[in-house]
Amino acid sequence: MLKEGEIRIPSGCAIAAIIDRKGKPVNGSEIIKSIALMHDRSNGLGGGFAAYGIYPEHKNDYAFHVFYDNKEARQACEEFLFKHFNIDVAERIPTKKVESINNGPDIWRYFGTANRVRMNNARLDEEEYVARSVTNVNNSIDGAYIFSCGKNMGCFKAVGYPEDVGEFYMLDKYNAYIWTAHGRFPTNTPGWWGGAHPFNILDWSIVHNGEISSYDANRRYIEQFGYKCSMQTDTEVITYLFDHLLRHHKLPIDVAADVLTAPEWDEIDRMDDERKEYFTNLRTIYSGALVNGPFSVILGSNKGLLAINDRLKLRSLTAATKGNRAYFASEESAIRIVCPNPDKVWSVSGAEPVFIPLEIEEEDE
Structure with a gap:
C-alpha cells in the first residue's frame, strides 16, 4: 500500500452523495457502489459515510458515535455523557472483520436527550448545549473522540478504502434518505481514524475534496466563537x-x-449595483470565513444536500437527478453506476451552489 508522502495526486480524494427528496429509503449498498468506483482516488488512509434517517426509533434523541483508545477514556466519557444527557441506549456499533481494517479504536454509540436541568442552568439552547458538550469531550478527555452527534443520523469512518469501511460497518444493513461518502488521499495531514471524513457537528456533516489554503485564517476566525480545530485536517474548519x-x-x-x-x-467591482452591494457586505462582514484553495464540498443535513465548488472550479463535481433522487460525485461514472439513465446530468459550476432540499412532511407528534 502507498504510504503518505510517497506520491501526490493533485485531484485526489473522492466524494459522492445520494438523496431521495421525499425521504424514501436508499440502501447503503448504493453509496458504497458509487464511491467504490473511484477507488483510485483514495490511498487507504481514510474513508467514511454519513447517513440521515437511519435511526427512526430514536429520531428525537441525539446519536453520539464515539471512538475510544482505551477503557479509561470510555469510563471518563461515559461519566460525562451520563451526567449531561439522559442516555437511553449505550452499545458498541456493530462491525464485521475486514482484513484491511485493523488496529482501530473501540467504537460505541449512545442515544439520549439533553439534561434539561444542566442545560437551563448553563443558559444555553439545546443545540449549543450539545455542541459545547461534544467540544468539551473532544478537547479534555484524552483517547475519546465524539465523531458524530446529530439526530436521526450518524457518521461512520475509519482508516481504509471507503468500500472496505462500508463493509466494516455493514452499511448495506442501513437505509437512509441521504447518504454522503468520502475516499481520502491526504496530502498535507495525517491519515488517522478521527481525521477521516465526514466531519460532523450536530446535523451538519462535510465531505471535501481539495486543500484549504486559507485554513489558518479560517481557523483563527472560527475559534473566536468557541470552536476548537483539533482533528489535524483542514476540512474540520x-x-x-x-x-x-x-x-x-x-x-x-x-x-x-x-x-x-x-x-x-476586482470581480465585485464589475458587478451591477445590487450584486456589488451584496458581495461587498458578505466579504466585509465575514472576511475570515472566505475559503481559498481548490475544493469541492458536499454538506449533508436533515434539511437536504448542498454542493459547492471553489470559484475557479479546480476540483471536479458532477450532479444528476432521476425522479425524486439527486446524485453528486467527483466523477460522472460514479453516478451512472447506480443511476444508469438519469433525467439530467451537469457539472457543478464554480461558486454556484446546488441545494437539493429534503421535502419530508413532518408527522404530528
Whole structure:
C-alpha cells in the first residue's frame, strides 16, 4: 500500500452523495457502489459515510458515535455523557472483520436527550448545549473522540478504502434518505481514524475534496466563537464555518455558501449595483470565513444536500437527478453506476451552489 508522502495526486480524494427528496429509503449498498468506483482516488488512509434517517426509533434523541483508545477514556466519557444527557441506549456499533481494517479504536454509540436541568442552568439552547458538550469531550478527555452527534443520523469512518469501511460497518444493513461518502488521499495531514471524513457537528456533516489554503485564517476566525480545530485536517474548519453561519447567524443556506466562495474584489467591482452591494457586505462582514484553495464540498443535513465548488472550479463535481433522487460525485461514472439513465446530468459550476432540499412532511407528534 502507498504510504503518505510517497506520491501526490493533485485531484485526489473522492466524494459522492445520494438523496431521495421525499425521504424514501436508499440502501447503503448504493453509496458504497458509487464511491467504490473511484477507488483510485483514495490511498487507504481514510474513508467514511454519513447517513440521515437511519435511526427512526430514536429520531428525537441525539446519536453520539464515539471512538475510544482505551477503557479509561470510555469510563471518563461515559461519566460525562451520563451526567449531561439522559442516555437511553449505550452499545458498541456493530462491525464485521475486514482484513484491511485493523488496529482501530473501540467504537460505541449512545442515544439520549439533553439534561434539561444542566442545560437551563448553563443558559444555553439545546443545540449549543450539545455542541459545547461534544467540544468539551473532544478537547479534555484524552483517547475519546465524539465523531458524530446529530439526530436521526450518524457518521461512520475509519482508516481504509471507503468500500472496505462500508463493509466494516455493514452499511448495506442501513437505509437512509441521504447518504454522503468520502475516499481520502491526504496530502498535507495525517491519515488517522478521527481525521477521516465526514466531519460532523450536530446535523451538519462535510465531505471535501481539495486543500484549504486559507485554513489558518479560517481557523483563527472560527475559534473566536468557541470552536476548537483539533482533528489535524483542514476540512474540520468548513464544518464549523457552516454551523456558525447557519445556526448562529441564521443565514439562508445559499447565502452561507456565498460567504465561503465569495468573488475577488476586482470581480465585485464589475458587478451591477445590487450584486456589488451584496458581495461587498458578505466579504466585509465575514472576511475570515472566505475559503481559498481548490475544493469541492458536499454538506449533508436533515434539511437536504448542498454542493459547492471553489470559484475557479479546480476540483471536479458532477450532479444528476432521476425522479425524486439527486446524485453528486467527483466523477460522472460514479453516478451512472447506480443511476444508469438519469433525467439530467451537469457539472457543478464554480461558486454556484446546488441545494437539493429534503421535502419530508413532518408527522404530528
